[in-house]
Amino acid sequence: MTPRADRQDTAQQEKFRHRTHRAGQRSQVWVAGPDLSSPHLLFETDEILIEAPNWTRDGRHLVVNGEGAAWTLDVHHPEQGLERIVLDPPVSLNNDHVLSPDGEHLYLSATDTHIYRAALTGGPVTQLTPNDGKRHFLHGVSPDGRRLAYVQIDDFSRPGALAILNPDHTVTVLDTGSGHLDGPEWSPDGSWIYFNTEAFTTTPGHAQIARLPDGGGPLQRLTTSSTVDWFPHLSPDGRWASYIVFPSGTTGHPADLPVEIRLVSVDDWDQPVQSYSLFGGQGSLNVNSWSPDSARIAYVAYPIES
Template sequence: MATTKADPDTGMAPRELKPGQRTRVWVASLDSDTPELVHETSDILLEAPNWSPDGGSLLLNGDGRLWRLDLGTEAARPVEIPLDGVPAINNDHVLSPDGEYVYLSGMDGHLYRAPRTGGPGVRLTGDDGTLHFLHGISPDGTTLAYVEIPRGVDGAPGRLALMPADGGSGRVLDTGDGHIDGPEYSPDGRWIVFNSEAFTTAPGHAQLVRLPAEGGPVERLVTSGTVDWFPHLSPDGRFATYVAFPAGTLGHPEDLDVAVHVVATDDWSTPLRTYPLFGGQGTLNVNSWAPDSRRFAFVSYPLDGR
């Protein structure tokens, strides 16, 4: 499959499978220790599944494009969702609460909105000197939560910002020192959960936290020796998933031995399920819970010999 070229302004480009590497898309259930392999391919590197509102398919990005993978059919293959006027996208995309739209992060560092089933897209962010990486939308569909990073500043930490879902200027919330990523609203709209490096002195040691959606003190959700990224809450708010990287990891790189953890939100310290895998980047970047709050999807990237 042809690769989309890097964006000329940001240098960002879609990831590719390495020789001997495969994409495996999994669906796990709270009722089973064994996840189900729903798709495997050596043709394209797919990332970051969202679950469709009807529970029948997953939306994933790959090669800078958006794809739909129908579930319940053994021979199902990804079908491209055409997005007119939207540049190559990365793995930061979310669905509107009503399922009508998909909000996307472009490789150009801007945010876009398009119909979930395909069609014309619209750019939502202005030229404000920052890169925008989308992760959450409020339950009422009015506000986007994203990470803001200054353009052209190497090593600048990401900051939590909010903006109207119809477009406009963003406002930054105070989350203290240290890089943050993965901001996502709780289903009741009261909280924003994310990972933050503000609670430790070890470089890159991200931990899971939350703060009130209107701003306020940041609360650590769990203390761990792993580098924890991308907390995602189930639609009923009772459970969460996240990906744990080895201690000492900087950022959320690809091709590492990591683990996807499932916890109850009243006890983040005790995983209910743990799924070890080879992956990291692309495995669980966005919320991948099914509407029934009992299943979720994730992606691994095994290499020959592993």
Template sequence: MIRTLQPGQRCEVWTASVGGAAELVLSTEDLLLEAPNWTLDGGSLILNGAGRLWSFDVGGRTISEVPLNGIPDLNNDHVLAPDGKHIYLSANDGHIYRAALEGGAAERITADDGSFHFLHGVRPDGAELAYVGIEAGDFTQPGRLLTIPASGGKATGVDVGDGHCDGPEYSPDGQWLYLNTESFTALPGHAQLARVQVDGTGFQRLLGSDTVDWFPHLSPDGQLASYIRFPGGTVGHPADLPVDVVLVSTGDWTTPVDTWSLFGGQGTLNVNSWSPDSTRFAYVAYPFSDSETTKD
């Protein structure tokens, strides 16, 4: 299903600096954009909207569609390849694709194996993808952490418990997968942040909280991380809620460096949105006329 803005709602794309400042770089009432990726040259953000892929020139404040073909409508799970020239994309048919950032034909990576595939991570050497598999596209079933060669092939499961997991993303050194998981509690939802070594060992919780925490994203230098914090009791990562975007040091996940409060959720921070120099990251808010985007 393709999301659209509700009456009176607008889409705002923001960049936040590690020093605490936030800047509104795009506001529109015409297009619901989601899940920014920052390009390797530092010049653009890549987002999805209306089932298509878009490139936003941060300096020039212009947006244009990336002309792809041979791919169904896109969702908000997309990650840039380490070469800076390609992107891996999840589509609404449940498959993962690879395409050039300049556009053109897309190549399907995943096989018809009875699962939906939701991409979140590309190993730093570009050889492997990490994704969440949901059997038969049945969203009453928990998502499972899997990896697959970037060229396609046999998938390998990584055990992170019985709870639903999401957002698996490689650390900059390629040794860890960072994710959120419901394996630490029997409470409905209540996702918490965790990591596991790529060989499946060392599974550990990063932060115990009363909130519902999703999508940990490490900065390219590995020193900082961003994630999105939903109110306690939230099931899944729904749209249109008061949420917080949180910045932490990877040396101490318990003490926020900064926090930005906004109206959003789904689409705000689903994928890694750090700039290549680790000084900024991007996020998306979806305020109505009576809501605000603020910094705590």
């Protein structure tokens, strides 16, 4: 059994550093969907290790992070490569970023463990989280754009908490039980918050997908599996969801493992309508990567040439 403090120290190190490719490794951006017979390789690079794609509201670009910066990729002309979003000051990003519902702003988790907002076109950056001595890891923005959902960590020897940053800059912490959680994200209608949690087990690291009502309430378990299930993301139309599956016994969401991306109907989370095996994990599906029309997702694989 790995002590929680050791597991959380490892998670802390992953949050605070910029990943780079291993020898022979590259980043591949794939596009797939519930009605697509097979995934499509959109873009690959061995120059920058990129993570966490999400779609712009107009469906024309993906936003990714790499080397501590945010980048855009033209979906229709990926051969043009990555274009950097220039921020002022140049905040050093970790792997979590989400777009505002109006498509005009980017919310960013930084390696200093604060959350920031900037225009999607770049420019001035505003710190949003309080200087409260806690660590703040972004994952969701409410459908009305007024609140942020994030994981709040006092210290890495204890589980993270589900925190909501309100419009008046106060913070509400919701009760999700004693297990560590990650990836909180609202449903498109704003009535639920989805996340992965260890609340249903005493086995270290055995995360499952769950949800609770917006504002708090009893947890509803959505997956019951022997695998370690992380980062649920609902499609904009509310019909589909994606999540990433780590091998049984995995603690945290590490990089460079054989994993699986699953697409499911929101009516049955344990029966995938599509599944994709890949070498990846951390960075592959950290943020909501559904296209605006709910037809496609994007994810990142990190193959290594032998």
